[in-house]
Amino acid sequence: MIKVGIVGGTGYTGVELLRLLSVHPDVELTAITSRKEDGLPVADMFPSLRGKVDLAFSAPDKVDLSKCDVVFFATPHGVAMAQAPALLAAGVKVIDLAADFRLKNQETFEQWYKIPHTCPELLEEAVYGLPELNREAVKNARLIANPGCYPTTMQLGFVPLLKANLIDASALIADAKSGVSGAGRKAEISTLFSESSDNFKAYGVSGHRHTPETVAQLQRFTGLPVNLIFTPHLVPMIRGMHSTLYARLTTDISNEALQELFESTYKDAPFVDVMPFGSHPETRSTRGSNMLRLALHRPNNGNTLVILVVQDNLVKGASGQAVQCMNLMFGLDETLGLQQVALLP
Ligand SMILES: NC(=O)C1=CN([C@@H]2O[C@H](COP(=O)(O)OP(=O)(O)OC[C@H]3O[C@@H](n4cnc5c(N)ncnc54)[C@H](OP(=O)(O)O)[C@@H]3O)[C@@H](O)[C@H]2O)C=CC1
Numbered sequence: 001m002i003k004v005g006i007v008g009g010t011g012y013t014g015v016e017l018l019r020l021l022s023v024h025p026d027v028e029l030t031a032i033t034s035r036k037e038d039g040l041p042v043a044d045m046f047p048s049l050r051g052k053v054d055l056a057f058s059a060p061d062k063v064d065l066s067k068c069d070v071v072f073f074a075t076p077h078g079v080a081m082a083q084a085p086a087l088l089a090a091g092v093k094v095i096d097l098a099a100d101f102r103l104k105n106q107e108t109f110e111q112w113y114k115i116p117h118t119c120p121e122l123l124e125e126a127v128y129g130l131p132e133l134n135r136e137a138v139k140n141a142r143l144i145a146n147p148g149c150y151p152t153t154m155q156l157g158f159v160p161l162l163k164a165n166l167i168d169a170s171a172l173i174a175d176a177k178s179g180v181s182g183a184g185r186k187a188e189i190s191t192l193f194s195e196s197s198d199n200f201k202a203y204g205v206s207g208h209r210h211t212p213e214t215v216a217q218l219q220r221f222t223g224l225p226v227n228l229i230f231t232p233h234l235v236p237m238i239r240g241m242h243s244t245l246y247a248r249l250t251t252d253i254s255n256e257a258l259q260e261l262f263e264s265t266y267k268d269a270p271f272v273d274v275m276p277f278g279s280h281p282e283t284r285s286t287r288g289s290n291m292l293r294l295a296l297h298r299p300n301n302g303n304t305l306v307i308l309v310v311q312d313n314l315v316k317g318a319s320g321q322a323v324q325c326m327n328l329m330f331g332l333d334e335t336l337g338l339q340q341v342a343l344l345p
């Protein structure tokens with residue numbers, strides 16, 4: 001059994017990790033931290049886990065995480081970087097759901113996240129945890145930088161086209177929408193019911209930290225200089241993400257060939273569903289599941305390609321992806337514990 005520790009068990013990605021890992025056949029939950037709820041049984045805070053998780057939360061300074069085989073950080077940016085060096089030195093693998101190790105460039109990280117990076121020496125080693133594009137590296141990793149939720153949709157939509165040199169890499173556009181759980185469980189005025197329900201708004205239009213993450217990875221995966229306009233929106237739903245990606249085709253290519261490109265790219269990817277050309281994927285077709293679904297459109301048969309991508313921000317966008325990485329790092333079947341079908345209606 002893999003002994004698992006979770007730092008930040010009271011947040012949304014933390015409880016999502018607990019939902020997935022509590023029924024994972026090869027996992028033994030060993031430690032779950034909370035700074036505020038030391039001693040409180042996890043199932044008292046989350047009755048959905050009654051009978052599944054019998055641990056209590058522990059204050060972070062009271063648990064010995066070096067006894068774990070792997071520790072997930074479901075915490076704000078800056079927490080994992082403080083603890084990763086000691087854990088790795090003790091032989092513990094680390095999966096960070098925050099952005100501490102996503103950007104290879106320390107200056108870029110500090111510019112966007114407004115905190116100093118305290119262990120830049122690990123930036124090069126950290127493996128970007130997007131198995132569909134980076135599976136072999138994930139298998140051999142000690143330290144995983146789990147991708148941001150929006151960047152997962154943008155990369156899986158754009159990379160096949162960029163790799164095949166079919167689109168203008170300098171003119172990528174992503175118009176994306178996220179459910180409110182994407183902002184986490186911490187109290188914030190913008191996520192109050194009266195503020196976020198029955199409302200719809202863009203945010204971060206002049207610059208969002210997922211732009212440099214996505215651009216850097218698109219460039220690493222394809223070797224092309226990339227320019228991206230990314231506009232996120234908050235929509236009044238709890239879970240779910242819908243990204244509408246626009247790309248200008250630079251080659252004369254049929255819709256059938258484009259469809260075939262995506263189907264062959266993801267033929268061995270159990271969590272990417274390439275839907276028939278012209279489909280309209282819905283966020284609810286991924287709710288609670290680790291599946292990302294995408295579909296291609298070509299309006300008026302012109303040279304603009306539209307790629308629709310949906311996922312559950314808390315599963316493929318965060319905790320499910322992290323478990324997928326853990327499976328690969330421990331030589332398990334990638335899909336273990338992640339076979340849930342989306343919840344409908
Ligand atoms: N929500 C989403 O859809 C996604 C989130 N992410 C990233 O995942 C990470 C977690 O997000 P999310 O679960 O939404 O956030 P939440 O705000 O819901 O939870 C944060 C958790 O971190 C704990 N925590 C906060 N500060 C510290 C600290 N200094 N030391 C130890 N623990 C701390 C909190 O627990 P307590 O206060 O009890 O200690 C809480 O359990 C973030 O970095 C986020 O950006 C990534 C992709 C998608």
Ligand SMILES: CC(=O)N[C@@H](CCC(=O)OP(=O)(O)O)C(=O)O
Pocket residue numbers: 097098099147148149150178179180181182183184210232234
């Ligand atoms: C709706 C909402 O607020 N979403 C978050 C993104 C969540 C995510 O992926 O987070 P990290 O990259 O920070 O880990 C945001 O835009 O800040």
